[in-house]
Amino acid sequence: MALELERRPLPSTLWRILAPLLAVALTALAGLGLFLALGADPSRALWSFFVAPLTSLWGVGELLVKAAPLALIALGLAPGFRAGVWNIGAEGQLTVGAIAGGGLLLALWPLDAAWVLPAAILAGMAGGAAWAWIPAVLRTRRGASEILVSLMLAYVAQLLLSALVYGPWRDPEGFNFPQTRLFQVSLPVLVEATRLHPGVVLAPLLALLLWLLLGRTLLGLALEVTGRAPAAAGLAGFAQPRLVRGCLLAGGAMAGLAGILEATGPVGQLVPVLTPGYGFTAIIVAFLGRLHPLGILPAALVVALAYLGGETAQIEAGLPQAVTGLFQGLLLLFLLAAELLVHYRIRRREGASRR
Amino acid sequence: MSVPPRLELEGITKRFGRLLANDAIDLVVRPGEIHALLGENGAGKSTLVKQIYGLLEPDSGTIRVDGRAVRIGGPRIARRLGIAVVFQHFTLVDALDVAENVALGLDERLPRRELARRIAAAGEAYGLSLDPDRPVRELSMGERQRVEIVRCLLERPRLLVMDEPTSVLTPQEAERLFATLRRLAAEGCAILYISHKLAEIVALCERATILRAGRVVASLDPRTTDARELAARMVGPEPHAGEPHAGEPHAGEPHAGEPGGTSPRRPVRLAVERLSLPADHPFGVALDALSIELGAGEILGIAGIAGNGQDELLAALAGERAAPRPEAIRLDGRPIGGLGPSARRALGLVAVPEERLGHAAVGELGLPANTVLGARERLALAPGGVVRWARARAATARIVQRLDVRTPSLDAPAAALSGGNLQKFVIGRAILQDPLVLVAAQPTWGVDAAATAAIHAALRALARAGAALLLISQDLDELLLLADRLAVLDRGRLSPARPVAGLARAEIGLLMGGLHERTGEVVDGA
Numbered sequence: 001m002a003l004e005l006e007r008r009p010l011p012s013t014l015w016r017i018l019a020p021l022l023a024v025a026l027t028a029l030a031g032l033g034l035f036l037a038l039g040a041d042p043s044r045a046l047w048s049f050f051v052a053p054l055t056s057l058w059g060v061g062e063l064l065v066k067a068a069p070l071a072l073i074a075l076g077l078a079p080g081f082r083a084g085v086w087n088i089g090a091e092g093q094l095t096v097g098a099i100a101g102g103g104l105l106l107a108l109w110p111l112d113a114a115w116v117l118p119a120a121i122l123a124g125m126a127g128g129a130a131w132a133w134i135p136a137v138l139r140t141r142r143g144a145s146e147i148l149v150s151l152m153l154a155y156v157a158q159l160l161l162s163a164l165v166y167g168p169w170r171d172p173e174g175f176n177f178p179q180t181r182l183f184q185v186s187l188p189v190l191v192e193a194t195r196l197h198p199g200v201v202l203a204p205l206l207a208l209l210l211w212l213l214l215g216r217t218l219l220g221l222a223l224e225v226t227g228r229a230p231a232a233a234g235l236a237g238f239a240q241p242r243l244v245r246g247c248l249l250a251g252g253a254m255a256g257l258a259g260i261l262e263a264t265g266p267v268g269q270l271v272p273v274l275t276p277g278y279g280f281t282a283i284i285v286a287f288l289g290r291l292h293p294l295g296i297l298p299a300a301l302v303v304a305l306a307y308l309g310g311e312t313a314q315i316e317a318g319l320p321q322a323v324t325g326l327f328q329g330l331l332l333l334f335l336l337a338a339e340l341l342v343h344y345r346i347r348r349r350e351g352a353s354r355r
Numbered sequence: 356m357s358v359p360p361r362l363e364l365e366g367i368t369k370r371f372g373r374l375l376a377n378d379a380i381d382l383v384v385r386p387g388e389i390h391a392l393l394g395e396n397g398a399g400k401s402t403l404v405k406q407i408y409g410l411l412e413p414d415s416g417t418i419r420v421d422g423r424a425v426r427i428g429g430p431r432i433a434r435r436l437g438i439a440v441v442f443q444h445f446t447l448v449d450a451l452d453v454a455e456n457v458a459l460g461l462d463e464r465l466p467r468r469e470l471a472r473r474i475a476a477a478g479e480a481y482g483l484s485l486d487p488d489r490p491v492r493e494l495s496m497g498e499r500q501r502v503e504i505v506r507c508l509l510e511r512p513r514l515l516v517m518d519e520p521t522s523v524l525t526p527q528e529a530e531r532l533f534a535t536l537r538r539l540a541a542e543g544c545a546i547l548y549i550s551h552k553l554a555e556i557v558a559l560c561e562r563a564t565i566l567r568a569g570r571v572v573a574s575l576d577p578r579t580t581d582a583r584e585l586a587a588r589m590v591g592p593e594p595h596a597g598e599p600h601a602g603e604p605h606a607g608e609p610h611a612g613e614p615g616g617t618s619p620r621r622p623v624r625l626a627v628e629r630l631s632l633p634a635d636h637p638f639g640v641a642l643d644a645l646s647i648e649l650g651a652g653e654i655l656g657i658a659g660i661a662g663n664g665q666d667e668l669l670a671a672l673a674g675e676r677a678a679p680r681p682e683a684i685r686l687d688g689r690p691i692g693g694l695g696p697s698a699r700r701a702l703g704l705v706a707v708p709e710e711r712l713g714h715a716a717v718g719e720l721g722l723p724a725n726t727v728l729g730a731r732e733r734l735a736l737a738p739g740g741v742v743r744w745a746r747a748r749a750a751t752a753r754i755v756q757r758l759d760v761r762t763p764s765l766d767a768p769a770a771a772l773s774g775g776n777l778q779k780f781v782i783g784r785a786i787l788q789d790p791l792v793l794v795a796a797q798p799t800w801g802v803d804a805a806a807t808a809a810i811h812a813a814l815r816a817l818a819r820a821g822a823a824l825l826l827i828s829q830d831l832d833e834l835l836l837l838a839d840r841l842a843v844l845d846r847g848r849l850s851p852a853r854p855v856a857g858l859a860r861a862e863i864g865l866l867m868g869g870l871h872e873r874t875g876e877v878v879d880g881a
Contacts, residue, residue: 216741216742216744217737217740217741217742218727218731218737218740218741218742219740220742221724221727221728221737221742224717224720224724225717225720225728228717228718228719228720229712229713229714229717229718231708231710231713231714232713232714232715232716232717232728234675234696235673235675235696235706235708235714235715235728235729236696236697236728236729237674237695237696237697237698237700239695
C-alpha cells in the first residue's frame with residue numbers, strides 16, 4: 001500500500017506552536033524507554049537528567065552559562081535559515097572568533113587596560129564574520145553550496161586552533177599542557193558562586209533587538225520572502241547576493257561573539273576543545289525555537305538542560321556520556337518529523353489517475 | 356482497408372472542476388501516418404496526451420489501440436501497448452551519461468554493453484548518432500532530444516507522441532528530426548506530432564486534427580490547405596464587426612486610439628528601443644531587438660503562444676533582468692534599463708507577472724505583507740526600511756474594497772484566497788499605486804467570469820485615467836476586447852504593433868504560428 005505526502009493548503013497555527021513542545025515531550029518519552037533498555041531506574045534517571053541540575057544556584061547558573069552561547073549562535077543563524085541560507089559551520093566561526101579575540105589578548109598580554117576586553121570581543125566578532133565570509137563569497141560568486149563549505153571550514157578551524165594551542169601559542173609556563181596562558185582580563189562574574197557572565201544578559205537583549213528587526217523592517221520581510229519565494233523576492237527588488245552575504249556574515253559574527261565570550265568567560269584561555277559543540281547544537285536550538293528570536297531563548301534553555309542533565313546522569317545514574325548526544329539527536333528527529341507533519345499530511349495513494 | 360487504426364479516440368472527455376479540458380474528442384491515427392495535433396495554449400493538447408500516456412484517466416470515452424479497447428492505467432501500461440512520448444521538457448539527468456539516462460527510462464534491465472550496442476544500432480538506423488559515454492550536461496538541446504527519442508525507440512514504439520519537439524531546436528536540428536520521423540513513419544510507426552508551428556505541419560504531416568477550447572474543430576489534410584486556413588481554424592471565427600461585448604460596462608465606447616492610426620499622438624510613456632537579452636536558462640528564449648512605443652491612456656496587447664519570450668519580456672520590463680543599455684527602456688523619456696524592480700516601481704512602472712503564487716505574491720505571507728512587497732515605494736509603506744504595518748493594512752483594505760476581493764480576513768495569507776480573488780488583489784495592488792505604466796501578464800488566466808469582468812473594468816479605468824498599459828496574454832479574445840493596438844511575440848521577436856480595429860484574426864494566427872517573415876505578403880492578400 002503506497003503512502004504519499006500531500007502538502008496541507010494552510011498549516012494550522014496552533015500546531016505550528018505545539019510542534020516543538022510535542023517534540024520535547026516525545027524526546028523525554030523516548031529517553032524513558034532508553035533508560036529502561038539500559039537497565040537504569042527510569043524515574044531516578046529522568047530526575048537526575050531533567051530536575052537535579054536545577055536544584056542548586058550553581059546548577060541554574062551553569063544552565064544559563066550554557067544556554068547563552070547556544071542562544072547567541074542560534075539568533076545569528078535564524079535569519080539566514082529563514083532566508084534559505086544554510087550556515088552549518090557556526091562551530092568553525094565560533095572557533096575562529098575565539099582565536100581572533102584570544103590572539104589579541106595574548107599579543108597584548110599582560111596589558112589589562114579597560115579597552116582590552118572590548119577590543120578582544122570586537123576582534124572575536126570580526127574573526128567569526130571573516131570565517132563566514134569565505135562560504136559567502138564562494139556561494140555568491142561561484143555558486144558553491146554554503147552548507148558544504150561552511151561545514152568543512154568548521155573542521156579547518158578546529159585544526160587551526162589545535163595547531164596554535166599545541167604550537168606557538170602554548171603557555172610557556174604551562175608544563176607543556178596544550179593550552180595558552182590564562183588571559184589577563186576576563187568577563188566579570190555577575191553573581192557570586194556562579195559563572196554567570198554578561199553574555200547571559202546579552203542574549204535576551206539581542207533576541208529582543210532581532211525580534212524588532214525581523215518583524216518591523218523591510219529587511220525582515222526580505223529574509224522571509226527570499227526563503228519562501230525567490231521569484232517574488234526578485235520582483236519585490238530584494239538583492240539576493242547581498243542578503244546571502246549579510247546572513248552569513250551576521251551569523252559568523254554572532255558565533256564569533258559566542259566563541260570569544262566562552263574564551264574570556266567560563267574558560268579563561270584557549271584550549272584545544274573550547275566548547276562541547278555549541279555551534280552545531282545551536283542549529284537544533286534555532287529550529288526548536290521555530291527560527292523566532294523569542295522562541296530561541298526557551299529552546300536554548302531546554303537544550304542546555306540536556307547538556308547539564310547528561311553530565312549529572314553520568315555521575316548519578318551511571319549512564320554513558322553518549323546519552324547527551326543521543327538526546328540531542330532524538331530531539332532534532334522528533335522536531336523535524338513534527339515540522340513535516342505540520343506542513344504535510346500522509347495519505348494513501350489512490351489510483352494512477354492522480355498526478 | 357482492413358488494418359485497424361493504431362490509435363482511435365472516441366468521445367474522450369476530461370473535466371477539471373469547472374474547466375472542460377477535453378470535450379468529446381475523436382481522433383484516429385493510422386500506422387505509418389504523421390498526424391498533427393494543432394491548437395493554441397489551453398486548447399487541451401497536453402491533457403489529451405496525458406490521457407493517451409496514462410498519466411490521466413478520461414472521465415468518459417474510449418481509447419482503442421490496434422482496434423482493441425484499452426484502459427491505460429499508467430505510463431507503464433502505455434509503454435507495453437507500444438506508446439512512447441517525447442515530452443517538450445526533457446526528463447534527463449544532467450550528471451549521468453547517455454547510456455545511464457537511456458537505462459533509466461527502460462522497463463527492462465540491460466547490461467551496459469548491450470545497451471551501448473542498441474543505442475548505436477538505433478542511432479545508425481535513424482540517423483541519431485550518440486556517444487553512450489558522454490554526460491548529458493555536455494549535450495546540446497538537439498542531442499538531448501535525440502537521447503529521449505532513442506530511449507523511446509529502444510522500446511520499439513508503435514505510436515510515438517512528440518510534444519512540441521522543435522520548440523528548443525535550431526532549424527538544422529529540426530530538419531534532422533523531420534528526416535528521422537519520416538523514416539520511422541515509413542516503417543509503419545504512427546506518429547502524433549503536437550505543434551503550433553504551421554509551416555512544420557504543412558511540410559511534415561499528412562493529417563491534422565485541430566483543437567480549440569477542448570473541442571475538435573477540424574480534421575483535415577494540411578497538404579491540401581494552407582497555413583492561413585490552419586491559423587484561422589486554430590484561433591477561431593472572426594467576431595462580427597461592431598458587435599458590442601455583452602456585459603462589459605464600457606463596450607459602447609469607442610477605443611481610445613485613433614482607428615487606423617499606428618502612432619499615437621499622446622505623450623509616449625514607455626519606449627523600448629531595440630531591446631535584446633540572451634536566454635538565461637536552457638529553456639529560455641532570447642529577446643531579439645524588441646521595440647515598443649506606448650502612449651498615455653493606451654492599451655497595447657502582446658499576443659503569442661507561451662514560451663515565445665513572454666516571461667523574458669515581463670522580466671525585462673519589470674526590472675528583474677537589467678537591460679544591456681539603460682536607454683533601451685525609457686519611462687517618460689528617462690532611461691530606466693539599468694534600474695531594478697523597486698526603483699522602476701518608484702518611478703511609476705509596475706509589473707504584474709503571470710504566476711500569482713510565488714512570484715506576484717507569497718502564499719504564506721499575509722495580504723498586508725504582500726502589499727508591502729509590491730507597492731511599498733509609491734505608497735510609502737516602508738520609509739527608511741521600517742515597515743509601517745498600519746499603513747500597509749489600510750492600503751490592503753483599500754485594495755480589497757476597490758476590487759471586491761473576497762478574503763477570509765484582511766490579514767489572511769495570500770494562499771487562502773481563491774485564484775480569482777488573489778488575481779484581483781494583485782491587480783488592485785498595482786492600480787492603487789497610480790502607475791504611469793502597468794505591465795501585466797495573463798491578467799485573467801484561470802479566473803472566473805465575474806473576476807475577469809472586474810479586472811477588465813479596472814484595467815480600462817486605469818487606462819482612461821491616463822496610464823499606459825501593456826498586456827501580455829495568450830487569450831486572444833481578451834486582447835481584442837481590451838487593446839487599442841496588438842503585436843505578436845514569436846520566438847523572442849515582436850511584430851510591429853497594429854491597430855486592433857480592422858485586424859483580421861487569421862492574420863494574428865499566422866503571426867503566432869511563426870510566419871513572421873511573410874507578414875507583408877499576408878497583409879497584401881488580406
